[in-house]
Amino acid sequence: MPRQMHKVSSHRNTNSSSRCTAKVMPISIPLEPLKLCHGIDPKERMFLEAAGRGDRHTMIQCLQGSMPVNVNCTDMLGRSAIQIAVDNENIEIVELLLKQDGVKIGDALLYAVREGVYKIVEMLIDHPSITPEMIGHEWSNSKYSMDVSDYEETSDYSPDISPVILAAHCNQFEILHLLLQRGGTIDRPHMLSCQCRRCQEQVHEDGLRHSLLRINTYRALASPAWISLTSSDPILSAFKLSWELEKLALRENEFKDMYLDLRDQCKRFACDLLDQCRSSEEVIAVLNRKKEMDSEDEASQTTDSDRLTLTRLKLALKYEQKQFVAHPHCQQLLTSIWYEGLPSWRKRNGVTKFLLCIGLLCLLPFMSVYYLIFPRSKIGQLLRSPFMKFLYHSASFGVFLFLLVCASTDIAFEDNREKMRGPPPTELEWLICIWVTGFIWAECKQLWDEGLKAYIRQWWNWLDFIMLSLYLATFALRFVAYFQIEYGKYGPREMRREDWPLWDPTLISEGLFAVANVFSFSRIIYLFQADQYLGPLQISLGCMLIDIAKFLFIFFLVLTSFACGLNQLYWYYNPSKQGNPSAFFTLTSSYRTLYWSLFSLTQVKDIKLEGGQDFTETIGELLFMAYHGLAIIVLTNMLIAMMSNSFQEIENHADMEWKYARSKLWMGYFDEGSTLPPPFNLIISPKAIFYFLTAVKDIICKCLSSQPGHRRRQKSFDGNIKRPSYNGNIFSMHGDASTQQPISRGITSSYQDIMRRLVSRYIHQCNKERRQDGVNEDDLLEIKQDISSLRYELREDKKQDMSKIQRHLNDLRNDTLEAIWTSKEESGIGTHQRETMSRSYDFNLQTPRYTENVKTEIMLALKSEIREMAKDIATDVLHDIIRRGGTGSPNFLPTVSSELYQTHLYTQL
Incomplete structure (x- = not known):
């Protein structure tokens, strides 16, 4: 039994030793990502x-x-x-x-830029090995040229990350400003479709490196620090760069998320700059800035304080800067312009607003006539306000829709109207024609003012164009049918509709008129954008229509595949012989049947064959079942999911989306012109005649003048918007625009001064937020390094102080011993013994042996000195007593060898 236990224990020891051996065996590292420590x-x-x-x-x-x-x-x-x-x-x-000598800075400059230590960056770039070209685009080339023999790309930064680019990435304003002053630059990437030699070589050499270089460069160009310090118009630069990045995200979709993040960063920066405005004058100066202005235009803009073009706001609408347009500062200015002339409108309740609107609508004909005669009067100025123009134009369109409703019924037509071909227009149709003519004239003026590009950029203008085109086609066909029937070239006037030709102009005009009515009633949805409750729903509906268009493409492919399959299966059976259903006999009927089957309007008996083959019927039923499963269960639910997603996205940003859409609606009523709604805009006013004669005079003077004029056509983009004036917090109208005075001196400041203040405030805010971020792990490590450095400095100072103290004590000790030994050579301590004792002492202050030796030496010397002094005193006393006649030793003085006396004297000393 003990032998077995011994065997077991020995076996366990063997296993444990084998496990220990396995633990200490070195593990091979195949990649060796780190440098060998034992090689250092x-x-x-x-x-x-x-x-x-x-x-x-x-x-x-x-x-x-x-x-x-x-x-x-x-x-x-x-x-x-x-x-x-x-x-x-x-x-x-x-x-x-x-x-x-020979120190290589390498990526240390990048580390300093990342840490944001201005002093270290300044010290590094002042080093002779760093040139101004190396700070910018020559950074990677300089690294390769300096370390060609042993160059190895670092793991921290890629070679294309220069100090300027890294400073822009980290938003280090002070460091970036220093690098720009020292000559640092960033080369803007070429267009994605560039075919220059350099781009072609970079793409062929390494396509991924070329793409990453572009992304890193755009990340630097999109940083707020770079835009703030290098652009004279940071807001415009942010707009253009965000638009460019959005295009790149669509074209270079491999890096779509990165480009979209940079686009959002530019948009946030523009909003942050607008957020730094502290007065209405600064907001007006920002939003009223033109795209490109020379010195004369800028001077005219600063002196004419009442002209508002809102060019920058229109540019934000063009570039789809939704956050910028929906900013509270921007919306506050737009609201003040929108309700100009109606200062107390927003303070009234809903019932009062409704009654006021009804009263103003009832006065529309009289006020329109008054405006045609006296356009510069108080009432004329009230009618030129954006809100009044919107109210009257909406009322005019509402009257037009009422006329369409009346035209859709039979109350305005004769009893035999359905039998008349090419009937003459009724009074109601003449009114509709007049209204349509007024709408066409308004669209022509809008197209002339805005230009073709700006006009076609808005989808609602496309809807207006289609609607008016259908009305024009309807009127043209009715005119053709009337004259053809009138001259007897197209048969009799009255005929049963069953006998009319297939392509009768009257039939076509009625069909086009019906479609135009649908577009007209759909057009009223555009006006819902002015309401804060209906506006988000209208925007969601527009996004859903886009989803439906995407869905219809996939659905059409599925529908075509099943329609072709079923048509190929059933067309062999002639309906005249077999009596088979005509649902899938032709391709057109197949499309029609499959479409209506989605709404359960097709029955199973329609796919049955009388006298047909069972196999054919089975295949037909299987295809029909597969179509319903795919179309109804899969595709329809996918469409519902897409629409729900679009609605949720709009709902998450409902306020921003609504304010952006409302701003686009409002901007159509801000510019001067188009004051009267249709059909009152068709009346030629004295003002229009005056403008026409003035234009003719300018053209004649321009032709007769030797120098060509430089005036250009005034567009809505450069239009004249009435500047809102206010008294306190209430906006009001004070006479004509020419008599209004600026309320503050801020408007007289140039745009550059205002933008400089905004950028300065933004930089201070960023630095303040950076300081208030709290202590992170890096800060703790820095504090730890500072404490460690301070500890070693204090230790070095302590060593120096201790060495000085040691030397001073040695000198003091030597002087003391020398003085004692030289004065008392007869004390019994010889020169040889003194040297031996001095050599035997340890002069290290950090050991207690040295202290004890010094103490013993001083005590021996003091005892010897005290003993000699006591002997001298006793001898003098005895001599004095003997001289006075006394005998014997006095009993009040102890003996010289008394330890108590020596201790007392030593203590006193």
């Missing part, structure tokens, strides 16, 4: 560790001597001493290393 020289390791700790004295010792360390040595991560010091933000160590 111990002195270099101590040097790098001292750089990490901030031990300046140890680094100086390593750099000096007969075998100094290499100042460019690296650790396991490939970091040099200067990179470690920069990463720890140790300015003293960096200053020490920069004084060494």
Whole structure:
């Protein structure tokens, strides 16, 4: 039994030893991502560790001597001493290393830019090895040229990340400003379709590196720091760059998310700048800025304070800057312009507003006539306000829809109207024709003012164009049918509709008129954007229509596949012989049957064959079942999911989407012109005659003048919007625009001054937010490094102070002993013994032996001195007593050898 236990224990020991052996076996690392630590020289390791700790004295010792360390040595991560010091933000160590010959800065400048230490960056770029070209686009080339022999790409940054680009990435305003002053630049990427030699070489060499270079460059160009410091118009630069990045996201969709993030960053920066405005005058100056202005235009804009073009706002609408347009500052200005002339409108309740609107609508004919005669009167100015124009134009369109409703019924027509071909227009149709003519004239004026590009950019203009085109086609066909029937070239006038020709002009005109009515009633949805409750629903409906268009493409493919399959299966059976259903006999009927089957209007008996083959019927039923399963269960639910997703996206940003859509609606009523609604706009007013004669006069003067004029056509983009004036917090109208005075001196400031203030406020806000971010892990590590560096500095100072104290005590001890020994050579201590005792002492202050030796030596010397002094005093006293006639020794004085007396004297001393 004991032998078995011994065997078991020995077996366990063997297993444990084998496990221990397995643990200590080295594991092979196939990639070797780190540098071998044992390959580093111990002195270099101590040097790098001292750089990490901030031990300046140890680094100086390593750099000096007969075998100094290499100042460019690296650790396991490939970091040099200067990179470690920069990463720890140790300015003293960096200053020490920069004084060494042959030091290579490398990525240390990038580390300093990332950490945001202005002093270190300034020290590094002042080094002779850093040139102005290296700060910018020549950074990667300089790194390759400096280290061609042993260059290895670092793991921290790619070669295309220059100090300027990194400073822009990190939004280091002060450092980026310093680098720009020293000549740092960023080369803007070429267009994606560029065919230059350089782009072609980069694409063929490495397509991924070329794409990443473009992304890193655009990330720097889209940073708020770069736009703020390099652009004279930061808001315009942000608009253009965001639009460019959105196009790149669609074309280079491999990096779509990155480009979209940069686009959103540009949009947020423009909103942040607008958020820095502190007065209405600054907001007006920002939104009223033209795209490109020379000095004369800028001077005219600053002097004419009452002219508002809102060019920058229109540009924001063009570039779809929804956050910028929906900003509270922008919306406050738009609201003040919208209700200009009606100062107390927003303070009234809903019932009062409704009654006022009814009263104003009833006065529309009289006010329109009054405006035609006196356009510059008070009432004329009230009618030119945006809200009044919107109200009257909406009322005019409402009357037009009422006429369409009346035309859709038989109350305005004769009893035999359905039998008349080419009937003459009725009074109601003449009114509709007049209204349509007024709408066409308004659209022509809008097209002339805005231009073709701006006109076709709005989808509602397309709806108006289609609607009016259908009405024009209807009127033209009715005119053709009337004259053909009138001259007897197209048969009799009255005929039963069953006998009319297939392509009768009257039939076609009625069909087009019906479609035009649908578009007309759909047009009223556009007016819902003015309401905060119906507006988001209208926007969601527009997005859903886009989803439906995408869905119809896939659905048409599925429908075509089943229609062709079923038609190929059934067309062999002639309906005249077999009596088979005509549902799938032709391709057109197949499309029709499958479409209506989605709404359960097709029955199963329609796919049955009388006298047909069972196999054919089975295949037909299977195809019909598969179509219903795919179309109804899969595709229909997919459409519902797409529409729900679109609605949820709009609902998440309902306020922003509604304000953006409302702003586009409002901007159509801000510019001067188109005051009267249809059909009152067809009346030629005296003002129109005056403008026409003035234009003719200008044309004649221009032709007769020797120098060609430089005036151009006034567009809505450069239109004249009445500047709102206010008294306190209430906006009101004070006479004509020419008599209004600026309320503050801010408007007289140039755009550059205002933008400079906005950018300065933005930079201060960013720095304030950065300071209030709290303490993170990097800050704690920096504090730890500072404490470590301070500890080593204090330790070095302590060593120096202790050495000084030691030398001072040695000198004091030597002087004391020399004085004692020279004055009392007869004390019994010889010169040889004194030298022996001095050599035997340990002069190290940090050991207690030295202190005890000094103490013993001083006590022996003092005891010897005290003994001699006591003997002298006793001798003098005895001589004095004897001289006075006394005998014997006095009893009040102890003997010289008394220990108590010696102790008393020693204590007193």
